[in-house]
Amino acid sequence: MSTPPTRRRTASHEVSAALLRAAETVLDRDGSDGVTVRAVAEAAEVSPTSVYNRFRSKDGLTVALAVRTLARLGEIVDVPAGPEPRERLRQSCRNYRDFALRHPARYALIFGTGSPLEDQSSEAAESGRAVFTVLKGLIGDVAPELDDGELPEAAQTVWAALHGSVTIEQAGIGQTPDADATFEHMLDCLIQGVTAS
Template identity: 50%
Template sequence: MRPPPATPASRHRTASEQVGAALLDAAQAVLDREGLAAVSVRAVAIEAGVAPMGVYNRFQNKDGLLVALAVRAFDALHAAVDVEHSGEAPGDPLQRLRQSCRAYRTFALRHPEQYHLMFSGVSSLASPSPAAKHGTAVLQVLVDTIDSATRQGILHAAEPVEAAQMVWNAIHGAVTLELASLNVTLKRHGFEPADTYDKMLDVLIDGLRRP
């Protein structure tokens, strides 16, 4: 049976949603251009061309604005790493895992200020933070991919959740060091960060293959 036709409300954002999206667009522009320290209710209001009260009415305060911005960033990161549903995902779960991990790095390098915000104190992943379920959705992509490989006998991860967390720990650490330019020793010795990152993925996956 075909689904019912979309209603006007489902086709278009409501006026309230449009206002919220426009304010987040403005906040993201300030964040990307000037960094996290520059994001304030006043700066976002100026960027959006509205009175500061318009920002307060929508997000209550600066922290509410930053949490909403972090949620949006986590959703974008989730879309990037969720290669299984991208329409071009390889059938091999190990290749999907590699692609997801590479997409994670690419997102962080393209959006360093958003990445910094996502893991700042205001957007803690500890429940019941509003950002928690959006952040853990990224981890769930890794869990599902590792679980698929384990069920097929390709990996021997006893607990996919634990294995996925270890992978996330590794890729997050590598990306954070790269963003902070703390991997300069690699370049001094002629190593490319992208190549070293791929070698790290080799080590991680080889470890998960072991019984």
């Protein structure tokens, strides 16, 4: 009763953050299907009720994990301004690839089948749109001639190529010998395609 409200809110926030970190550990270890209220409670060494009180369900956990993952992805693709715009876009795309290859389960959660982003009204979809906005900004700097209708199309094309590229690489089914070189070639091609139209 004597604890100041701000301190109580901080403490509650910290508990949520700890549960989310535990959920992420479960996700990395067992994939999306493994992220259940029970498994997260076990990993966090709390009661299932504690997890349930904060995230309600497996779906609640999934959305919270997607928001967290997309926030992190948004940070790493938002390469600080400074380099020449094309080089900045390239670095952003390289960061995207690194993230996907380092965290395949998190990546599959946000962009694979059953992604919570499919529900356009979810908080996760909002986080997805924020990452897309970063990508649009980077491409807009590379191709300032694109109008408001063309820019989202160009960004969607770049995203599709990135997504296809990293999921092909994750599945180990690429048809070229050097994935690094192929990725750089793809970036050449995309930048040519985006700026030539």
